Amino acid sequence: MDQALSIRAxxxxxxxxxxILDFNDAISWxxxxxxxxxxxxxxxxxxxxxxxxGRNGVLEALAEIPGERNPKAAGRHLLGELSCRLSSSKELKVISRQALEVAWITQQPEDVRFELDRIDDSIYLAESDTYGTINECMQELEDALSVYESVNET
Known part of the structure; x- marks a missing residue:
């Protein structure tokens, strides 16, 4: 149980x-x-x-939760959360940037980080009408994050 608690923390x-989350969500958990x-x-x-x-006190308390830490597992859950948000929101740039931050901070595999970085760059190119479209970028991000949807269902 400790590992499940530490991953959730x-x-x-x-x-x-x-x-991505509000500190009150952690308190509710x-x-x-x-x-x-x-x-x-x-x-x-x-x-x-x-x-x-406040926020910093909650972060300190979360860091003290006992158990074996697994940033990659926590990151996969956050990417799953972002996948769900993307399907119900049109905040493409924000979600793309957050997904990229999650991938780097939680040490996701290199190919995942580079794919999310490529998609994030593509969004800026599409916005400036340099290359591609926003709809193509949206689809690419949905595809990249859809792999993580099932992580949050367990």
Missing amino acids: DYFLYGIEIG ADSVIKELAEPSGEIIDLALSRPR
Whole structure:
């Protein structure tokens, strides 16, 4: 259970740092963990009570959650979240930039980072009518992120 908690903690930590998630989401998660577990750790309780310390206090509490860290797994969950957001939003540039940040910060495989970087560059080229179209870029980003949708379903 500790590894699942630490991966989820990293999901919130990176998501808040990049601007994908709000720090209140992490507090809500901690509240749900406390309800689930017979004896939640002190670190989870500290996270649940960290709202008065603001965003940085929540980030500090998330960093203290025990367990083996796995940034790649947390990153895959964040990319899955962005995939869902892309299908319901038209914030192509924002989501593309966030996906690229997630890929680099969570040390995703090199081919994933370079593909997301290429797509991000393509968006700027399409916006300036230099090469390609926004619709093509949208489709490429949807295709690249769709691989991660199933990660969030587990």
